[in-house]
Amino acid sequence: MDKAIIAIDGYASTGKSTLSKMLSSHLGLPYIDSGAFFRGITFLALEKGWINNENIYQEAIELGIKDIKIYYNTSDNKLILNEIDITDKIRSKLVSSNVSKIAKLPFVRFFILKQQRLMGNSFGMVMDGRDIGTVVFPNADFKFFFTARPEVRAQRRWEEMKANGYFLSYEEVLKSLMNRDKVDTERKFSPLKKANDAIEIDTSDLSLEEAFTILISKINYK
Template sequence: MVHVNIAIDGPAGAGKSTAAKGVAKRLGLKYIDTGAMYRAITWKGILKGIDFEKSREIELLTSNTVINIKKGSDDSNRIYLDGVDVTTEIRDPSVNRKVSLVAKNQQVRDMMVAQQREIASGGGIVMDGRDIGTHVLPGAHFKFFINATLEERAHRRYLELTKQGHEISEEDVQKEISMRDKIDTEREFSPLVAAKDAIFVDTTNLTAREVEEKIVIHVKECIQAGTA
């Protein structure tokens, strides 16, 4: 497979991470979950008891944090925070409620984006997030924007959390996602928005496999046609 870079953006619960993992595996590319990097900072902030309303506290925390993404035995990303595997911990609902406050901080984004661009510099990357096609990798060979209705996204996240053993109502999940949408789309720096040249994929009535298939087919057709 040609070493192309693929950017997949979208809001919480749209299915971008699932699609990105599947696409990377089928095309022989490396998958990078940028959201996990912000989640790791958030998790550390929760453990340290910082005030997430104070930008300076978040910035100091980030500047003294080392995040590494390694490949697990099942080819999935394993997230290491200061040398400790926190892949499971960063999916805790408490992180969901604070992560957008971290992600909207410009200095934090600058530090994270620098790492993300370095990772992608050699090509062969599928990277998902909220500003990959617009800011992190504006020159990506392929850009996709994945979305679904708020109700469907909340239902998916609710099923995911309850499967993991978390006790939370679907109504609360929907409220949290709605708030994250508001913060992500209205933030001053690199807001959540589709790149002008991104291909839009509505996943509301599609299975994860169908979403993955749409992306893979498009990429392969473009590469075969020499338009990638």
């Protein structure tokens, strides 16, 4: 199991990141949050002025990321950009509202894909994201796809944001979530979709413990 690659894809706020961390701890495998890489590039683009209001300066981004060093420290789940820990900075509202715009750029996806596969060639892992089982690791040992009703996911995200000091209305969160779903599923390159051989788990009416029990049972069964 130490070399196993477990791909976990799905919609936002389905619990996939929390469950991925629980699974990695249970199996003794590193956890990689693939979305953190896209957030890291988005954070950098905002800092450098490569995103300005609705303008995205693609040429500047494409040239700029060639000289950066970005990696995931698996020992403490930290995202490191040019040797600086940016883990907390990538969770801001501004980054969240722009990450889909960056994630759909083909050259950004290709850049991050190389980083992800390099890690996959070195060690086993639990990685969650949007296209892990379809694009990043199509031959992963285990594939899962998490879903939940939009209203349930919006409630979860709203409560999480409120706990972290971000005060938006539930309606605003739901609208943002639906927009994110649209961008993720309709983008030309690496859209969010279930791999044909992935096991689907709907977490709408499940506690984390219940969802984790199902997850483990599928791995033990296989």
